[in-house]
Amino acid sequence: xxxxxxxxxxxxxxxxxxxxxxxxxxxxxxxxxxxxxxxxxxxxxxxxxxxxxxxxxxxxxxxxxxxxxxxxxxxxxxxxxxxxxxxxxxxxxxxxxxxxxxxxxxxxxxxxxxxxxxxxxxxxxxxxxxxxxxxxxxxxxxxxxxxxxxxxxxxxxxxxxxxxxxxxxxxx
Amino acid sequence: xxxxxxxxxxxxxxxxxxxxxxxxxxxxxxxxxxxxxxxxxxxxxxxxxxxxxxxxxxxxxxxxxxxxxxxxxxxxxxxxxxxxxxxxxxxxxxxxxxxxxxxxxxxxxxxxxxxxxxxxxxxxxxxxxxxxxxxxxxxxxxxxxxxxxxxxxxxxxxxxxxxxxxxxxxxx
DNA sequence: TGTACATCAGTGAACGCGCGTTCACTGATGTAC
DNA sequence: TGTACATCAGTGAACGCGCGTTCACTGATGTAC
Numbered sequence: 001x002x003x004x005x006x007x008x009x010x011x012x013x014x015x016x017x018x019x020x021x022x023x024x025x026x027x028x029x030x031x032x033x034x035x036x037x038x039x040x041x042x043x044x045x046x047x048x049x050x051x052x053x054x055x056x057x058x059x060x061x062x063x064x065x066x067x068x069x070x071x072x073x074x075x076x077x078x079x080x081x082x083x084x085x086x087x088x089x090x091x092x093x094x095x096x097x098x099x100x101x102x103x104x105x106x107x108x109x110x111x112x113x114x115x116x117x118x119x120x121x122x123x124x125x126x127x128x129x130x131x132x133x134x135x136x137x138x139x140x141x142x143x144x145x146x147x148x149x150x151x152x153x154x155x156x157x158x159x160x161x162x163x164x165x166x167x168x169x170x171x172x
Numbered sequence: 173x174x175x176x177x178x179x180x181x182x183x184x185x186x187x188x189x190x191x192x193x194x195x196x197x198x199x200x201x202x203x204x205x206x207x208x209x210x211x212x213x214x215x216x217x218x219x220x221x222x223x224x225x226x227x228x229x230x231x232x233x234x235x236x237x238x239x240x241x242x243x244x245x246x247x248x249x250x251x252x253x254x255x256x257x258x259x260x261x262x263x264x265x266x267x268x269x270x271x272x273x274x275x276x277x278x279x280x281x282x283x284x285x286x287x288x289x290x291x292x293x294x295x296x297x298x299x300x301x302x303x304x305x306x307x308x309x310x311x312x313x314x315x316x317x318x319x320x321x322x323x324x325x326x327x328x329x330x331x332x333x334x335x336x337x338x339x340x341x342x343x344x
Numbered sequence: 345t346g347t348a349c350a351t352c353a354g355t356g357a358a359c360g361c362g363c364g365t366t367c368a369c370t371g372a373t374g375t376a377c
Numbered sequence: 378t379g380t381a382c383a384t385c386a387g388t389g390a391a392c393g394c395g396c397g398t399t400c401a402c403t404g405a406t407g408t409a410c
Contacts, residue, residue: 013353029276031203034396045355047398052353056397104201107325123328137327138340142310145317153279154316155309156295168310185386206363217388219365224386228364348410355403361396370388377381 014052016042021063025096030103032096035059060105061112067097068118072125084143084169091147092161098147143169186224188214193235197268202275204268207231232277233284239269240290244297256315256341263319264333270319315341 020041024033035056036046053059071090078086091098101119109116127136146168148154150161192213196205207228208218225231243262250258263270273291281288299308318340320326322333 035398036396046396047356047400048354050354050398102320102324102326104324109325119326120328123326127328134340137336138314141317141321141340142314143317144321145313145315145319147317148274148320149313149316152274152276153281154274154291154295156292156299164309168306168313207365208363218363219367219389220387222365222387346410348408350408351406353403353405355401357400357402359397359399363394363396364392366392367390368388369390370386372386373384375381375383377379 013042013044013048016044017049017052017059018063018066021059022097025063025100026094027096029096030099033060057105057108058112060100061109061115064101064105065112065115065118067101068115068122071101072118072122076125081169084139085165087143088147088150088161088165088169091151095151098151102144185214185216185220188216189221189224189231190235190238193231194269197235197272198266199268201268202271205232229277229280230284232272233281233287236273236277237284237287237290239273240287240294243273244290244294248297253341256311257337259315260319260322260337260341261334263323267323270323274316 017038020038021033023041024037035049038059039046039049042048049059053062074090075083075086105115106119109119126140127133146165150165155164189210192210193205195213196209207221210231211218211221214220221231225234246262247255247258277287278291281291298312299305318337322336327336
């Protein structure tokens, strides 16, 4: 009746809250994440989260940091030609995460050292691969723009995204 | 005491509401726009907007449509080489508008014919200029990605955005 | 081994907030005769 | 020219909602002697 009454083990509320936030993020996007709903999903009182995070933004920052690390790890092993496709695929598969990571929260990273570090590490990886810095930046912008345009259904024609990406990024 | 008591003239509440939404959008971004605040700014009761828009989304759609038209008109006369720079400059100067236009609302354009038409017209213009369709698409994605990365302060180094854009888009 | 104590994760009530939307209404405008 | 009427833009009260955050608290855990 003690620990097993909760869906998480002793000391893991923090992780449970992040998982809940993740689920909400994937289902309803940025705006669907609320501290209260996370607490509800973790089976805990509305204010329990404040034992683990200073406020809502701190929770989101921790979440974004976690995703930047996973994102970096996922892209690192890919061959240069496949990394662009993987980037876009990630954005299309997990729009909520993508938008959180690259959204307005990013500008507030200086206030959240963990996020700042994770983001910078990921960005450094993205820019380190190819030859010139400007070339890397251009490649990044191209892929990033493609991700956004597909995500927001801005590209007319209703063509299969996967095929389009393969064609546009084929040679890079 | 009749019409002059309001900051708008007879029949112009609709325009006044859109202007108010625009101001909020430019100041606080997407989330800062509320029907109640728009009404407040127009000097009108909280529910007056429903005479002119079916609901909040309809107002936002009308606003986005208006901006797509202006966006298209602003880019049309520019020379091909300058259009990319103008695109990015618009995004940086008016982040709220840019995010509204190219955000999740765009996926709901089919429900708002005016927005759908305006967006498609703008997109057609963007893609019609350059030679091949794929080339145009790539150019668009590059510029769009650059706009987003700069907007979200994702590009490390703190370099002057304007200079960076000029350098990266120089040859296109 | 047993007792006193400090720690601290989680509780629950409460505060104050703003929002979108509905509904019956008022009162000015302009038309039809 | 004057009166009866319909239209319809805007009102204001109300509904129900969920949110972030505070605060004093409880009660289990584990440590020190």
